[in-house]
Amino acid sequence: MITKTTQWPAPAKLNLFLYITGRRDNGYHDLQTLFQFIDRCDTLTITANNSDAISITPAIEGVALEDNLIYRAADALRKAAGISAGADIHLDKILPMGGGLGGGSSDAATTLVALNYLWQTQLSTDQLADIGLALGADVPVFVRGVSAFAEGVGEKLQPATPEEKWYLVVKPEVSIATVDIFTHPELTRDTEKRPLETLLSGCYENDCEKIVRRLHPEVDKALSWLLEYAPSRLTGTGACVFSEFSTQRDAIATLKKLPDWFHGFVAKGVNTSPLLTALSTHSSEDQ
Numbered sequence: 001m002i003t004k005t006t007q008w009p010a011p012a013k014l015n016l017f018l019y020i021t022g023r024r025d026n027g028y029h030d031l032q033t034l035f036q037f038i039d040r041c042d043t044l045t046i047t048a049n050n051s052d053a054i055s056i057t058p059a060i061e062g063v064a065l066e067d068n069l070i071y072r073a074a075d076a077l078r079k080a081a082g083i084s085a086g087a088d089i090h091l092d093k094i095l096p097m098g099g100g101l102g103g104g105s106s107d108a109a110t111t112l113v114a115l116n117y118l119w120q121t122q123l124s125t126d127q128l129a130d131i132g133l134a135l136g137a138d139v140p141v142f143v144r145g146v147s148a149f150a151e152g153v154g155e156k157l158q159p160a161t162p163e164e165k166w167y168l169v170v171k172p173e174v175s176i177a178t179v180d181i182f183t184h185p186e187l188t189r190d191t192e193k194r195p196l197e198t199l200l201s202g203c204y205e206n207d208c209e210k211i212v213r214r215l216h217p218e219v220d221k222a223l224s225w226l227l228e229y230a231p232s233r234l235t236g237t238g239a240c241v242f243s244e245f246s247t248q249r250d251a252i253a254t255l256k257k258l259p260d261w262f263h264g265f266v267a268k269g270v271n272t273s274p275l276l277t278a279l280s281t282h283s284s285e286d287q
Contacts, residue, residue, distance in 0.1 A: 001048055001049075001050065001085065001118065001119055001120055002048060002117070002118045002120065002286060003047065003048055003118075005045060005046070005047045006045070006046055006047075006114070006118065007043055007044070007045050007046075007278075008043070008044045008045075008046060008110050008113070008114040008275065008278050009041035009042070009043060009044075009110065009275055009278055010041055010042040010043070010044060010095075010103070010106040010107045010109070010110040010142075010275065011037045011038060011039065011040065011041045011106055011142075011270075011273055011274050011275060012037070012038050012040050012041065012095050012101035012102060012103060012106065012169075012267070013035050013036065013037050013038070013101060013102040013106070013138070013141070013142070013235075014035070014036050014038060014101070014167065014169075014235045014242055014269070015033050015034065015035065015100070015206065015235045015236050016033075016034040016035075016036055016162055016204050016233075017032075017033060017034050017199060017204035017205060017206065017233075018031065018032075018033040018205075018206040018207060018208060018234075018236065019031065019032045019033070019191040019194075019199075019205070019207050020187065020188055020189050020190075020191055020207045020208075021189075021190070021191050021192070021193045022189060022190070022193075023189045024153075027183075028153045029153065029182055029189065030151070030152060030153065030193075031150065031151065031152070031153065031154055032149070032150070032151055032191075032193060032194070032199065033149075033150050033154065034147075034148075034149050034150075034160060034162060034199070034200075034204075035138075035141050035147055035148050035149075035150060035160075036147045036162050036164075036269045036270070036271065037145075037147060037269070037270050037271070037272075037273045037274070038167060038169070038267035038268060038269055038270065039267055039268045039270050039274060040094070040095065040169075040265060040267040041094075041095070041106075041274055042091060042092060042093050042094060042095050042103060042106065042107055042110075043091075043092040044070075044089055044090070044091055044092075044107065044110050044111065044114065045089070045090040045092070046087055046088070046089050046090075046111075046114050046115070046118060047087065047088045048085065048086070048087045048115065048118040048119055049085070049086045049087060049088065050084075050085065050086065051086035052084045052085065052086050053086045054071055054074045054086055054087050054089070055086075055087075055088045055089065056068055056070055056071055056089045056090075056091065057088075057089070057090045057091070058090075058091070069104050069105075069107060069108045069135060069136070070089060070091065070107050070108060070111050072108070072135055073107075073108040073109075073111040073112050073115075073131075073132070073135055073139075074087060074111050074112075074115055076112075076131050076134065076135065077111075077112055077115050077116060077119070077121065077123070077128075077131060078119075080121075080123065080127065080131055081116075081121035081123060083119060083121060085115075085119045087115060087118070087119075089111070091107065093107075096171045096175075096239075096240065097175060098174075098175030098176055098177070098239060099171050099175075099235075099238070099239055099240040100176070100234065100235040100236030100237055100238045100239065100240050101169075101235065101236070101240055102138050102142065102236070104136070105132075105135075105136045105138035105139045105142055106138075106142045106275075108132065108135050108136065108139050108142075109132055109139050109140075109142030109143045109275070110142070110275055112128045112131060112132055112139075112143055113128065113143060113145075113275055113279060114279075116128055117282060117283070125143065125144060128143045129143045129144055133155055137153050137154040137155060138154060140155060140157060141154075141157055142273065142275070144157065145272065145273035145275050145276035146159045146271060146272060146273065146276075147159070147160050147161065147162060147270075147271040147272075148160055149196050149199075158196065160196070160200075161271050162200070162269070163269075164268065164269045164270055164271060165244045165245060165246060165269050166244070166245045166246070166247060166248045166250070166251040166266060166267070166268055166269070167242045167243065167244055167245070167251065167266070167267050167268075167269060168226070168230075168242060168243045168245065168251045168254050168255050168258075168264055168265075168266055169235075169240055169241075169242045169264055169265055169266075169267060170222050170240065170241050170242070170243075170258065170262050170263070170264040171239060171240050171262075171263050171264065172216070172218035172219050172221070172222045172238075172239050172240075172241070172262065173218060173261075173263075174216050174219065174238075174239045175239060176212065176216065176219075176237055176238045176239045178236070178237045180215075181208050181211055181212060181215075181237040181238075182237070184211050184215075186211060187207070187208065187211050188207040188210070189207075191207055204231075204233060205233065206233050206234045206235070208234060208236070208237045208238070209223075209233065209234040212234055212237065212238045212239070213234075216238070216239065218239070219234065219238055219239055219241060222241050222262055223241050225258075225259065225262070226241060226242075226243045226254075227243075229243060229254045229257075230243040230244060230245055230250075230254065231243065231244050232244075248266065248268070251266040252266050
């Protein structure tokens, strides 16, 4: 066990496109989506120990420790590895909740990858991804740490290398529950399933955007503003929206024009997760 205190990034993701190709009998939806990471991250500071207790700070008001996704990830890893171990975990959260950036899933994935390393449990990436899938459909892509084309309910992943553009990400003052969008009767659910090569060469769209814009005027307002400057879309089921730029300068220039009633940031699209970089760095330092 490695007991020194270490820091680990939990990056956000964008859905560069999102198409809903069907609905299953169990209510889940078949998707085609393209995940890319951005270099804006939550940070987990972790100290592993032999106490058999997992502490997480700060506490989330109204959420029991055992229901915290970070705790669930750590506990699931212990059970899968058949070990008794503990950790003190502090989360510095900057990614908005309910924003479609995958922050909660990313926090869980970083917990799995970091504690697998710190506890020296030696589970494979495939094993960690399987544990992650039980926690949430987006967790495996964060565990694997490479941009990916996803199908099925999001669990079928194929590595992809979309262009690493600069993004202006805007978070309207609204939090959107994914279930509210995927259960909406007017959601598009019959988009034609297409090969990745066809999707990459076309215009990127998000099938959830129409419903989200109708239900949440704040999102509609943000997208309408962004579209004056660059190609812009919803990520996931929102509420965050983003515009893409070829240069950091252009993205920052548009950020400076952002009206006071919006909050935004500029980030770089990256096809290798900062989490993988951190794992490699920690591994090199401890050899």
